[in-house]
Amino acid sequence: MMGNESSQLSGLEIEEKAVEITDFWCHYQAKINDSCRYFSLKSDGSVSVFKGEAAAGPLWAISTPLEKFSNVRPIRFIFSYIIKIRLPTVSLLQNLLKYRHPCIVRYISAWQQRSTLHLATEYVQPLSQVLNSLTPLQICIGLNNILRALVFLHEQAGMSHNNVSISAIYVTGDGQWKLGGLQYLCPFTELTSAYLKHARLHRYDKAVDPNEDSYEITTKVDQYSFAVLVDDVFKGKNNDEVPYLKEFKSFCRDTLQHQNPAKRTNLSEVLQHNFFNHEFITIYKFLSFLPLKSEEEKADFFSHILDTLKCYDEETVAKQLSGLLLSRLAMLDQTARKDVIPFILKPKNDRVQNGENSGFFNLTVFKGHVKPRLMQLFGVRDSQIRMLLLTHFSKFVQVFTHEELSHHILPELLLGIKDIDDTLVASTLVCLSELVPILGADTVIGGKRSKLFTDGRPNPKTKLPISQLTRSPERKKSLRDLPCSEDVFEHSELNTFDNPLILNERPSPVGGESMEDEIITKESSTSKVDSEADWSDWENTNRQLTVIEPDSTISPPLNDEQLIQLEPAAADPLLKNDFIPKEDLIAKKTLLQKAALNAKKNILDISELDIKNQKSDYFKKNTDEFDFFADMMPVIEKPAVVSVDTSEIAQGLSSKLNFVPDENLDESEGWGENWND
Numbered sequence: 001m002m003g004n005e006s007s008q009l010s011g012l013e014i015e016e017k018a019v020e021i022t023d024f025w026c027h028y029q030a031k032i033n034d035s036c037r038y039f040s041l042k043s044d045g046s047v048s049v050f051k052g053e054a055a056a057g058p059l060w061a062i063s064t065p066l067e068k069f070s071n072v073r074p075i076r077f078i079f080s081y082i083i084k085i086r087l088p089t090v091s092l093l094q095n096l097l098k099y100r101h102p103c104i105v106r107y108i109s110a111w112q113q114r115s116t117l118h119l120a121t122e123y124v125q126p127l128s129q130v131l132n133s134l135t136p137l138q139i140c141i142g143l144n145n146i147l148r149a150l151v152f153l154h155e156q157a158g159m160s161h162n163n164v165s166i167s168a169i170y171v172t173g174d175g176q177w178k179l180g181g182l183q184y185l186c187p188f189t190e191l192t193s194a195y196l197k198h199a200r201l202h203r204y205d206k207a208v209d210p211n212e213d214s215y216e217i218t219t220k221v222d223q224y225s226f227a228v229l230v231d232d233v234f235k236g237k238n239n240d241e242v243p244y245l246k247e248f249k250s251f252c253r254d255t256l257q258h259q260n261p262a263k264r265t266n267l268s269e270v271l272q273h274n275f276f277n278h279e280f281i282t283i284y285k286f287l288s289f290l291p292l293k294s295e296e297e298k299a300d301f302f303s304h305i306l307d308t309l310k311c312y313d314e315e316t317v318a319k320q321l322s323g324l325l326l327s328r329l330a331m332l333d334q335t336a337r338k339d340v341i342p343f344i345l346k347p348k349n350d351r352v353q354n355g356e357n358s359g360f361f362n363l364t365v366f367k368g369h370v371k372p373r374l375m376q377l378f379g380v381r382d383s384q385i386r387m388l389l390l391t392h393f394s395k396f397v398q399v400f401t402h403e404e405l406s407h408h409i410l411p412e413l414l415l416g417i418k419d420i421d422d423t424l425v426a427s428t429l430v431c432l433s434e435l436v437p438i439l440g441a442d443t444v445i446g447g448k449r450s451k452l453f454t455d456g457r458p459n460p461k462t463k464l465p466i467s468q469l470t471r472s473p474e475r476k477k478s479l480r481d482l483p484c485s486e487d488v489f490e491h492s493e494l495n496t497f498d499n500p501l502i503l504n505e506r507p508s509p510v511g512g513e514s515m516e517d518e519i520i521t522k523e524s525s526t527s528k529v530d531s532e533a534d535w536s537d538w539e540n541t542n543r544q545l546t547v548i549e550p551d552s553t554i555s556p557p558l559n560d561e562q563l564i565q566l567e568p569a570a571a572d573p574l575l576k577n578d579f580i581p582k583e584d585l586i587a588k589k590t591l592l593q594k595a596a597l598n599a600k601k602n603i604l605d606i607s608e609l610d611i612k613n614q615k616s617d618y619f620k621k622n623t624d625e626f627d628f629f630a631d632m633m634p635v636i637e638k639p640a641v642v643s644v645d646t647s648e649i650a651q652g653l654s655s656k657l658n659f660v661p662d663e664n665l666d667e668s669e670g671w672g673e674n675w676n677d
Contacts, residue, residue, distance in 0.1 A: 009032055009111075012030055012031075012120075013030060013031050014049055015029045015030065016028075019125070019129075020126050020129075022167070024202075025119075026050075026051055026052070028048070028051065029046065029048060031046055031047065032045035032047060046123045046173075047108065047122065047123055049120050050117075050120075050121075051116055051117070051118050052116070053117070091184075091185065096121070096180075099159070099185075101148075101152045101179075103145040103146065103152070103177070103178060103179055104149050104178060105121050105122065105178045105180040106178075107121055108120045122172060123172065124172055124178060124180070125170060126167070126170060127169040127171055128166050128167065135241070135316055136237045136238070136245065138175060138319065139233050139242075140275065140280075141280075142171075144271075144281060145176060145177040145179075146164070147226070147271055147276070149179040150164065150222055150226065151268045154266075159186065160185070160187070160188055160191050160222055161182070161225075162185065162186060162191070163183075163184040163203055163204065163207075163225070165181075165204035165206075165228070166204075166229065166232055167181065167204065168181025169181075169229075174322070174372075174373075176320075176323075184199050184202075191218050193212070193213050193215070196213075196218065204225070206228055207225040207228045211259070217261040218261075219261075223256045223265070224256060224264070226252070226267065227257045230252045231252070231253075242275070242278075243278040244273070244274040244278065248273055248274075251270075256270070279308065283305065283309070286301055287321065287330065290324075290330060291329060302333060302336040302340050303339050309321070314360075314361055315365055318365045318366075318369035322344070322361075322370050323373060326344065326370070326373045328380070331385055332385075341392070343358075343359055344360055345359075345389075345395055346358075346360075346392065346396065347395075348362045348366075359395075366396070366399060370396075374396065375408055377389060378408070378409060378412040383421060383424060386416060386424065387423070390430070393431040394431075397434055397435070402438070402439070405439060409435075410444065413431055414432075417429060432444055
């Protein structure tokens with residue numbers, strides 16, 4: 001008996017529309033909500049379910065086909081699709097449960113609900129639905145898987161499949177071919193012509209040898225069917241796309257479909273053909289049998305694998321090898337961790353900085369094939385695997401959606417901060433900081449937050465962007481660079497003044513002070529005269545530049561040779577473009593030197609230069625200066641003093657205070673009549 005209704009998986013949701021309908025079952029896609037302990041490439045609990053009726057039939061009197069497929073009676077299994085069985089057999093379930101191999105559809109659970117059998121397995125799709133989208137290289141790898149599964153059944157299990165065809169093959173989410181259709185599985189000892197004749201009704205007609213009933217040897221049925229399968233899957237494909245494909249097709253026709261079954265070679269020998277031993281298949285086989293390889297072989301293999309894979313299509317490499325490259329054994333290998341994993345975990349970016357390593361897969365391929373693997377790996381409770389993911393987390397975090405980060409990646413990271421390994425916790429916290437700009441601090445750390453820190457930077461005087469504030473000062477424009485309707489100077493003699501004028505060092509502070517005073521006086525005088533000038537001639541003022549003396553006398557225009565440009569550091573910046581005649585400059589220079597010599601002669605003691613010993617004449621006023629505020633000075637007059645005779649005052653006071661009361665007067669007189677009332 002099958003398991004009862006309580007054996008059904010909790011949280012299982014089966015879609016209403018069937019993916020595939022056969023004579024024995026209907027194939028549905030399903031999803032398990034609580035899928036943490038089940039395998040799913042998408043990490044969303046996707047499975048496949050076969051559903052069929054449990055009824056007795058002529059061929060399978062003891063077991064229904066679905067039960068024989070799983071090889072179990074009271075069983076539990078999960079399939080990514082559901083099948084509805086019409087003929088009574090349990091062979092499918094029994095065989096699927098009993099014979100386990102990486103290239104056979106993986107059984108998870110099975111149960112019976114009323115008269116319906118349910119079989120759940122890993123997520124798979126019928127090969128017939130995806131065959132047209134596969135490349136010849138992918139088909140080659142798929143045939144290698146099916147051949148390995150058949151060799152396992154023949155040599156290890158002693159069983160014959162009896163139904164090798166496209167309908168018996170399924171494809172997993174990562175593109176791996178898996179052998180199914182085990183309802184016709186039979187031991188070689190029980191394989192007779194009668195059995196094959198009885199099962200012929202539901203077998204693939206093209207894969208059945210027309211002379212099958214007349215053969216005494218019945219153990220070569222799968223060889224003939226496999227040759228037909230090779231011809232079907234490569235129909236319409238170019239023979240030049242895969243090495244040795246044309247030779248392999250000829251080998252299948254001549255050897256595996258030989259009229260004499262005794263001359264048909266064993267399937268294990270077919271694996272030795274060059275078609276299954278070219279470079280790409282060799283890499284695939286090495287990764288598949290990685291536990292059997294020595295450390296030296298693995299080190300040599302992983303140090304050159306990426307250079308070899310660059311010659312193949314990225315989509316094919318990612319679909320067929322990404323799962324193997326990110327397997328646990330590969331990620332724990334030291335050579336792979338150094339030479340392979342960093343490139344696999346990083347999407348390819350065309351704008352790569354100098355010296356930065358580029359990824360191996362482009363972004364589209366990475367999202368389609370590598371990202372699902374990463375979501376699986378975050379659920380692995382292995383510290384070495386987790387540390388490797390945390391180390392390269394910043395390289396691939398951008399490929400996940402907001403929902404994937406918040407619902408899948410973030411919970412796994414938060415689990416890591418509770419570990420006792422300090423290194424793991426520290427790396428986890430670094431990765432959580434990568435999520436804060438993406439998900440926000442409220443989502444990452446949770447809890448109530450408040451503003452505890454303020455921006456202590458001083459407010460800028462001008463509200464300019466930082467780029468403008470930090471920009472280097474622009475070079476001030478010269479007179480020639482300023483906009484002007486006509487050229488200021490057209491004579492070539494100006495080229496002699498391209499080199500900056502080197503002025504003599506200032507002889508003393510005193511002389512320097514006088515020089516500055518003279519320049520400032522000249523500037524103020526010039527500005528005054530210019531302001532009084534006639535504005536009607538403004539357009540022509542740039543043709544000749546003159547300097548006005550303080551006495552407001554206008555001198556005639558000077559020639560270009562008589563002009564000299566001041567060095568910007570020697571004068572005020574506002575005067576850097578003004579010109580002074582050579583004669584005036586020489587005269588001022590002579591006066592400057594004389595003033596310096598006189599100042600030195602007048603200083604008798606060096607201590608007089610000290611500011612502490614200098615006498616200040618700040619409050620000395622020049623008598624010639626005109627006081628503009630004289631009329632605003634307040635006038636305070638001194639009050640007049642009046643003399644008073646103090647003797648008369650004293651006599652008056654004494655006369656007022658020295659009085660004698662009259663004894664004849666009544667006491668109550670003068671107080672009113674009713675005072676005592």
